[in-house]
Amino acid sequence: MQIKIEKTKNPKQKxxxxxxxxGKYFTDHMFIVDYAEGKGWHDxxxxxxxxxxxxxATSVFHYGQAIFEGMKAYLSAEGKILLFRPxxxxxxxxxxxxxxxxxxxxxxxxxxxxxxxxKLDRDWIPTADGTSLYIRPFIISTDPALGVRASNTYKFIxxxxxxxxxYPQGIAPVKIYVEPEYVRAVxxxxxxxKAAGNYAGSMKAQSxxxxxxxxxxLWLDGVERKYIEEVGAMNVFFKVKGEVVTPALEGxxxxxxxxxxxxxxxxxxxxxxxxRKISIHELQEAHNKGELEEAFGxxxxxxxxxxxxxxxxxxxxxxxxxxxxxxxxxxxxMLTGIQFGRLKDEFGWTVKVE
Ligand code: PLP
Ligand code: COI
Numbered sequence: 632m633q634i635k636i637e638k639t640k641n642p643k644q645k646x647x648x649x650x651x652x653x654g655k656y657f658t659d660h661m662f663i664v665d666y667a668e669g670k671g672w673h674d675x676x677x678x679x680x681x682x683x684x685x686x687x688a689t690s691v692f693h694y695g696q697a698i699f700e701g702m703k704a705y706l707s708a709e710g711k712i713l714l715f716r717p718x719x720x721x722x723x724x725x726x727x728x729x730x731x732x733x734x735x736x737x738x739x740x741x742x743x744x745x746x747x748x749x750k751l752d753r754d755w756i757p758t759a760d761g762t763s764l765y766i767r768p769f770i771i772s773t774d775p776a777l778g779v780r781a782s783n784t785y786k787f788i789x790x791x792x793x794x795x796x797x798y799p800q801g802i803a804p805v806k807i808y809v810e811p812e813y814v815r816a817v818x819x820x821x822x823x824x825k826a827a828g829n830y831a832g833s834m835k836a837q838s839x840x841x842x843x844x845x846x847x848x849l850w851l852d853g854v855e856r857k858y859i860e861e862v863g864a865m866n867v868f869f870k871v872k873g874e875v876v877t878p879a880l881e882g883x884x885x886x887x888x889x890x891x892x893x894x895x896x897x898x899x900x901x902x903x904x905x906x907r908k909i910s911i912h913e914l915q916e917a918h919n920k921g922e923l924e925e926a927f928g929x930x931x932x933x934x935x936x937x938x939x940x941x942x943x944x945x946x947x948x949x950x951x952x953x954x955x956x957x958x959x960x961x962x963x964x965m966l967t968g969i970q971f972g973r974l975k976d977e978f979g980w981t982v983k984v985e
Contacts, residue, residue: 632675632740634662634747639679648759651795653932658752658764658791662744666734668783675740677748680790686775690782696772697827698727701931702888703794704749704764704984706756707972712749712984714766715931715970717742719888724768727824732781733770741768741787746984748789753984757793761802763970765794765932769827797864797932798846802963804939804953805928807862808845809911810836811944815860815883817853822860822883833863845942847928853883857910865928865936866890869914870958872922879906889929892980893962902958911943918948925956935963 639659646656657680664675691697700720705713721741728735745766749756756764768789772782798805813836816822821829836848849867850860859878861867866887868877875897880886897904917923926938937960939953950956955963968974969981 634744635676637678648757648762651757651762651793653794653797654792656793658755660748660751662748662789664787666785672736677751688775688777690774690776691771694779695828696731696733696782698731698825699767699769700724700825702766703931704756704766705971706758711972712753713972713981716888716980717745717982727826730821730824731826734785736787745789749984752791755793762795765792804937804955805846806940807847807849807938808840808843809941809943810848810850814853815850818882823886825885837863851911858908859911860884862928865930865933867928869926870924871917874903876905876909878909887929889931893929896962896965923950925951925958927959935959935966
């Protein structure tokens with residue numbers, strides 16, 4: 632499919648790179664392709680960044696058929712634009728689409744659309760340390776109809792945002808609140824999909840945690856409220872007595888691309904890693920015995936984010952004296968080294984945009 636390009640006549644002023652925050656600024660262009668039952672995906676175009684005009688009855692507003700992705704473009708010291716495992720994001724879009732009864736999209740076409748848009752807005756890729764261009768592909772249902780059924784029409788849109796660190800404290804260890812009451816997902820639900828509704832349902836616990844001074848929530852399983860699932864925007868890893876443990880993928884957590892890459896790297900380094908059930912009680916016991924050596928989260932936005940403190944049931948578990956652990960440090964250096972082209976990419980993870 633050809634992508635038509637209409638360039639903006641009014642380029643925007645670029646933001647100050649020292650104060651980007653996360654997802655507050657958007658580039659000059661956006662990508663859109665439409666879908667209609669019987670016609671498939673059609674009319675792929677890049678247009679100046681602008682608001683969408685949608686009928687108030689549009690199905691996404693009422694029944695929430697909406698999924699999204701998150702990835703980044705990195706500028707190397709030699710000025711090359713690099714993407715990190717972009718096919719994985721497009722494959723996950725299809726897994727989310729399938730769960731939400733939305734139409735699948737060709738993986739190669741999706742990657743091509745991302746590359747074309749990033750190339751056009753390449754001057755927006757920030758260069759300050761720790762910054763990158765966040766890529767947000769998403770799909771929404773667009774039938775203007777109130778019947779509860781899968782829509783017959785959709786839009787796949789890509790927008791770009793120059794970003795700094797996801798958490799306001801940068802890469803310093805974060806404080807996380809273990810949520811005792813609300814749950815994010817259950818097996819058989821939509822937890823493994825990057826469905827907008829999963830995030831809508833998480834905001835209440837998130838604001839309770841924020842009021843208590845915690846940046847994100849650590850979810851427990853939806854049935855027994857006992858086993859660790861994941862954090863609001865990242866998967867979690869714990870190092871207990873030399874072994875790195877992360878919750879197994881059982882349908883209720885997001886299969887993170889950073890998670891997969893981290894497991895691969897740890898195994899490559901010869902470390903003991905297991906994907907299994909891990910209960911909050913096991914963690915607390917390990918902490919009491921001094922065996923919980925470090926904890927960190929992984930995600931595109933969060934990169935490798937050390938966890939300095941977990942609050943559970945009124946008690947505070949301070950990890951590694953609130954400092955970044957060695958494993959988190961080594962993973963951060965390796966992963967960002969590959970992503971920014973500072974280190975040799977032995978695993979074929981990076982894709983050049985031009
Ligand atoms: N878990 C949730 C709920 C997320 O939103 C994200 C972010 O995408 C992740 C985990 C990490 O996934 P990835 O490493 O693919 O960015
Ligand atoms: C990401 O890491 O890309 C995410 O989507 C996390 C969050 C911004 C929802």
